[in-house]
Amino acid sequence: MKVDSNVSSDIDYFKVLDAVSTPIMLHRAGNIIYGNAAFQKMVGFATPQEMLSAPYYEIGYGEWHDILRRRGDARMQDEKPVPVYEFRLNTRDGRECWVELTASKIMLGEYPTIFCSFVDLTDRKxxxxxxxxxxxxxxxxxxxxxxxxxxxxxxxxxxxxxxxxxxxxxxxxxxxxxxxxxxxxxxxxxxxxxxxxxxxxxxxxxxxxxxxxxxxxxxxxxxxxxxxxxxxxxxxxxxxxxxxxxxxxxxxxxxxxxxxxxxxxxVTDKRIALESLREHQTQLQKLVDERTAELAEANARLQEDINRREAAELELRRRNVELLLLNAKISQAQNQLMQAEKLASIGQLAAGVAHEINNPIGYVQSNLGTLDKYLGSLFRLLAAYESHAAAVLAAGESGELADLCAQIDINYLREDIPLLISESREGVARVSKIVQDLKDFSRADSAQEWQMADVHQCIDSAINIATNEIKYKADVIREYGDLPKIECIPMQLNQVFLNLLVNAAQAIGDKRGLIAIRTGANDAEQVWLEFEDNGQGMSEEVKSKAFDPFFTTKPVGKGTGLGLSMSYGIIQKHGGNISFDSTPGVGTIFRITLPVAQPKDTKEVDHRP
Known part of the structure; x- marks a missing residue:
């Protein structure tokens, strides 16, 4: 509660007014001396101090500013102006507000004071x-x-x-x-x-x-x-x-x-026009009836001829459609066969290269092991010689031997030679692993038949084969679950995984990205795999054609457009499902589900993807 200092003696009176929800204001000598909380809120005064510093008539909007002042002055002089009237408030926030003012003159202590109460009429107005x-x-x-x-x-x-x-x-x-x-x-x-x-x-x-x-x-x-x-x-x-x-x-x-x-x-003109139209319709109907009889016979003959022509044309179209479908199937089969033969040739070549590399790698690995043993023996012999070095030095014949030891830095050789042997054996092991992955990927040394295989091993082989395509563009994250071995044709699954990995790497732009591989089992009868990248993603048009044969977004000579189509066929042949979700600018995720065991009627040797 805030009142003018001249009326502080009537504090109890104002406490009562503060509890009233009706906006109430008192003014004297041109200024507001009191306003309860409802009045302050209605006008929009930010603080009581702002309210008490304002002349009472400033609450009138526009011309009401002067009207309020004149009526207030007249009431103070006991001229009895209109006690109740409506006017628009001059609110601080500019909102429109109409009120009904009831004003009367009272004595507050020794001072005549104008008592004003307000009723908000804005909604009614x-x-x-x-x-x-x-x-x-x-x-x-x-x-x-x-x-x-x-x-x-x-x-x-x-x-x-x-x-x-x-x-x-x-x-x-x-x-x-x-x-x-x-x-x-x-x-x-x-x-x-x-x-x-x-x-x-x-x-x-x-x-x-x-x-x-x-x-x-x-x-x-x-x-x-x-x-x-x-x-x-x-x-x-x-x-x-x-x-x-x-x-x-x-x-x-x-x-x-x-x-x-x-x-x-x-509607007079409409009625006249309608009557005229009816007359013309009657005349026209008569002419139509005459012509109809003449045309009926001609139409019958013409219809017979049309029916014969339509039947012949329909048969011609049917045969043409059959030929087009057959030609498309032949073309697709030829391209898939060429791709399969190319992949088989590459697989055989990779298996042959792996076999040829494997033999000399075996020699090197065996020789490094033998060399390691020989060096061990030599170091033991050298240690024995050193144990007698004191006697030789005492005989006064140490000059030449000491110079030779210093020249070859025998202590450094003892430390470095085992490290060199260890690094060489590690390099040979890495080459052997790459060779093994090539053999596993091609499977040229085993028949293309259904067998129990480790899916994780197939994925790892595909990653190693695609390392050169991936290592400069993305980091590979493996999130493998606990999977049983599944019945499959490993070489065909290797081809699917390789296609997905290469596509993921090629979808990543200049900024280094991520390729996440996740696996898990829905139950004892089915496993799932996910290949996710944060590359450029696919548009709706590309997504609708992703599995179509020969569809590719790569430049001419960079892709055949058969990768995803063949992958789809391989997964379908394995009784599984492959789907994907892609958002432009976010990335793509492929999800594959495969059965753990195959029905008996699908276990046939088939070299085609």
Whole structure:
């Protein structure tokens, strides 16, 4: 609570006002001396200090600024101005706010003071403005409607008579609006229009009885609306016109009828045109009947000829489609066979190279082992010689021997030679591993038949074969689960894994990426594998064609477009499933599921992928 220092003695009084939810303000000598929290919030004062430093009349918006000041001064002089009135507040945040002010003069201690209470009228004001605008909009819509329209209220008085209605009836709105004389435009004496009838909520039979010379029906749009067409004499024009009229009741938000609207369209020209059209249709129908009889026989002969031609053309198309499909299958089979033969030749060549390398590697490995043993013996002999070095030195013959030991640095050789042998044996072991991976990948030394194989070993072999493609572009992360051996053709699975690894590496851009390989088992009968990269991903168009034969996004000469197609066929042949999800700019993940055991009818030797 914040009050002016001159009224601090009335502190208890202001405590009571602070608890009131109604906005209350007191002013004296032109300034606000008190405002409760509700008043401060309503006007938007940031602090009580800001409120107490403001003249009271500044809460009035625009011209209300001076009106408040004049009325406040007059009330202080006991001139008794209007005690209750509405005005717009000058809120600090600029929002629109209308209030009702009740003001009176009171004595606070020894000082005359103006007591003001406020009621927020903003919602009511907005509703009144909205209702007024809606009425104006409705009147504008009706008046601008090109269809002749008039509206009556519940007392049958005309509230709207638009320009189109004035033109049609030659009765201006000034003569009709506010009266119940709408009948004068259509009848020589008082008679209900359709809008007037609707205010009584008639049945269809009652409406039809009121218009015996018209076709009356219920509107398809509104079951409470009626429409009809009849020949009417327009009184002001002294002319008969065919009019199509529709009328509907108007209800308020509570469902009460407060009026009716009627629309009238002059369809005279349409009726004349329709009659003329009917005459022409009759003449035309006669000519058509004559021609139809002449054409019927010719059409029958022509149809027979068309049927023969269509049958021949259909057969020709069927044979052409069969030839195209057969040609496509042959072309696909030829390309797959060429690819399979190429892969088989590469596999045989790799197996041969591996075999040829394996023999000399064996010699080197064996010789390194023997050399290691020989050097061990030599070092033991050298140690024995050194044990007698003191006797030789005592005999005075040490000069030449000492110089030779210093020259060859015998101690360094003892340390370095075992390291050299160890590094050489490690290098030979790595070459042997690469050779073994080549043999495992090609499987040229075993028949291409179903066998139990370790999937992880197949993946590792493919990684080693693709090392040159991967090592400069990505790091490979292995997240292997616990997998049983599965029944498969290892060489074919090796080919699938190699395709996925090479594609993943080629999808990674200039920035070094990651290739993650995950495995796991859904149950004892099925295993799953995932190959994920963070490369450039695929667009929707590429994804829809990824498994199509000969489809590739690589430059000419860089790919055949058969890698994923063959991989799909291999996985399908193994009774598994291969799918993928790819997002441009994020990467691609391929998921493969394979059965642990194969049905008996699939265990056939097959060299084709």
């Amino acid at each position: 907005r509703a009144e403005i909205a209702q007024r605008n809606l009425r104006q909009l409705l009147a504008e819509i009706i008046d601008r409607d090109p269809v002749a329209t008039f509206v009556v209220d519940a007392q049958h008085r005309v509230t709207h008579w638009n320009r189109a209605m004035a033109i049609l009836t030659r009765s201006p709105p000034e003569e009709m609006v506010g009266t119940d004389a709408q009948w004068k435009a259509f009848y020589p004496g008082p008679r209900d229009t359709m809008a007037d009838m609707l205010l009584r909520q008639p049945s269809l039979q009652e409406m039809a009885a009121h218009y015996p010379d018209a076709t009356i029906r219920v509107s398809e749009v509104d079951p409470e609306a009626f429409e009809g067409e009849r020949l009417v004499t327009l009184i002001a024009r002294d002319e008969q016109r065919w009019l199509f009229f529709t009328a509907a009741v108007l209800r308020d938000s509570e469902g009460n009828i407060f009026g009716a609207v009627e629309k009238i369209q002059d």
